[in-house]
Amino acid sequence: MQYSTALSDSLLAIACLACLLAIGKLRSRTAEDQRPGLFCMQMGFALPLAAAVVGALRFGLMPDLSEMHGWLSRASSLLGLPLLGLAALCLGRQWHWSGPTWGRLLLGLCAFFELFRQLGWLDEYRMGVQLGSLLLIVYAGLMQWPQRLPLLLALAVTALFGLAGLVIGTEGSMGWFLRIDLFHALLALAYPLLAWLLIRLAGRYSRAKAL
Known part of the structure; x- marks a missing residue:
């Protein structure tokens, strides 16, 4: 058992759950034509949530879940993050993508x-x-200039993901800490910042449509 990793996975799961609930709350009060994009955003957060929950179980209680954990982790990085990136692009450019368009993007990925x-x-x-x-x-953050906060959020998200994936990694240790635990901690910071950015972009998109 690797209890520190179970704990860091649990922290990541809580962060992703908070993001999922925040997007769900936003989705419940938006126009019908915006909901497919928000649903894909929810999927983008649900995949790392599922991976983190299974990871916590794998490292804390059930090591035989390693195959499922690996599959969900791949889905999170190869499907979840691209969906969030596409959502940021759509909202940042104030484009309207229909449900079938989102479906084709998902199938394409x-x-x-x-x-x-x-x-x-x-x-x-x-x-x-x-x-x-x-x-x-x-x-998407740059497109909001001269508003600084969206760009700062986007840069922070990118820096955290880049640091986690390119510098920290998931193998070995760094001082007193396992690299995988640091990896989870960075993602637990990155996902809420990304949700904050997407919610701001969605609000701007809704206001632009109302004009």
Whole structure:
């Protein structure tokens, strides 16, 4: 058992649950045509939530859940984060994407994942899709200039994800701490900041439509 990792996964799960509930509250009071995008946002937070919950169980109680945890972790990075990046782009540009459009984007992400898996280029695809998603988030924040807060949030989110994935990683230890625990802690900060950014963008999008 690896109880520190179970604890850090639990912290990440709580952070993602808070994001999921915040987006759900926003979705309940928005127009019908905005709800497909908000649903995809919820999916983007639900996948890391599920991965973190299963991870907490795996490292704390049930080590035989390692395969499920690995699958959910891959889904979180290859599907969840891209959905959040696309949502940021849509809201930042004030584009209106219908439910079928979001469905096609979701199917496209699944198809590309399977294609690169079959080609044996999954690591390269993961790196590319994650960097692309973070660039979309920064672009969405930049589009709000001269408002500074959205850009600062976008840069903070990108820095936290980049630090977690490129510098910290999940293998080995760093001083007194396991790297995977630091990885979870950084994501537990990044996801709420991303939710804050998306909620601000959604509010601006709604106000623009009302004019």
